[in-house]
Amino acid sequence: DAKTTQPTSMDCAEGRAANLPCNHSTISGNEYVYWYRQIHSQGPQYIIHGLKNNETNEMASLIITEDRKSSTLILPHATLRDTAVYYCIVRPLGNAGKSTFGDGTTLTVKP
Amino acid sequence: DAGVIQSPRHEVTEMGQEVTLRCKPISGHDYLFWYRQTMMRGLELLIYFNNNVPIDDSGMPEDRFSAKMPNASFSTLKIQPSEPRDSAVYFCASCSSLAVYNEQFFGPGTRLTVL
Numbered sequence: 183d184a185k186t187t188q189p190t191s192m193d194c195a196e197g198r199a200a201n202l203p204c205n206h207s208t209i210s211g212n213e214y215v216y217w218y219r220q221i222h223s224q225g226p227q228y229i230i231h232g233l234k235n236n237e238t239n240e241m242a243s244l245i246i247t248e249d250r251k252s253s254t255l256i257l258p259h260a261t262l263r264d265t266a267v268y269y270c271i272v273r274p275l276g277n278a279g280k281s282t283f284g285d286g287t288t289l290t291v292k293p
Numbered sequence: 294d295a296g297v298i299q300s301p302r303h304e305v306t307e308m309g310q311e312v313t314l315r316c317k318p319i320s321g322h323d324y325l326f327w328y329r330q331t332m333m334r335g336l337e338l339l340i341y342f343n344n345n346v347p348i349d350d351s352g353m354p355e356d357r358f359s360a361k362m363p364n365a366s367f368s369t370l371k372i373q374p375s376e377p378r379d380s381a382v383y384f385c386a387s388c389s390s391l392a393v394y395n396e397q398f399f400g401p402g403t404r405l406t407v408l
Binding site: 218220226228282286 | 400
């Protein structure tokens with residue numbers, strides 16, 4: 183699996199958009215970008231994934247650069263409950279096996 | 294669906310004792326994963342199963358750790374003998390190879406403290 187690089191921590195004001203970057207410069211053509219988050223003391227939770235097109239669901243939006251070497255997870259209106267560690271992972275869609283979780287980004291949403 | 298179920302939620306034991314952690318995956322899921330999370334090492338994959346068969350156990354730290362999946366609805370992670378450095382939160386996760394996204398669903402975790 184390709185390695186990812188994320189900032190250690192970020193702050194965001196409540197109600198504002200939170201933009202979490204991820205670098206995956208060694209991503210392969212068949213690898214998807216997945217995002218999970220882990221709220222304190224809970225198990226990680228799937229948020230969204232994408233291959234090369236921008237994706238949106240009820241939780242977030244995912245913007246992937248044209249060269250696929252980086253992506254940004256966007257929480258459009260962050261709330262205090264979005265405070266969590268956010269993990270960016272890359273792996274092939276058909277490979278339900280190994281997902282390597284890095285250190286992630288600790289997002290703190292402040293009032 | 295009840296989601297992934299893990300038991301116990303908390304376990305405190307003394308060094309040298311045997312510890313058994315249990316997991317019930319989501320019904321119909323054919324993949325099961327065991328992870329360990331510590332402050333120092335983050336979230337580590339220990340082992341995963343596909344159709345009850347262990348596929349990759351390269352993350353299992355040493356012979357004191359063993360995992361089994363006797364059927365599609367139950368898995369155990371055993372530590373014998375336990376050591377203080379095994380203290381961590383252990384997560385079980387499952388997913389379906391038939392699901393389009395293959396996203397993993399995590400259980401609430403078992404917080405293990407070895408004294």
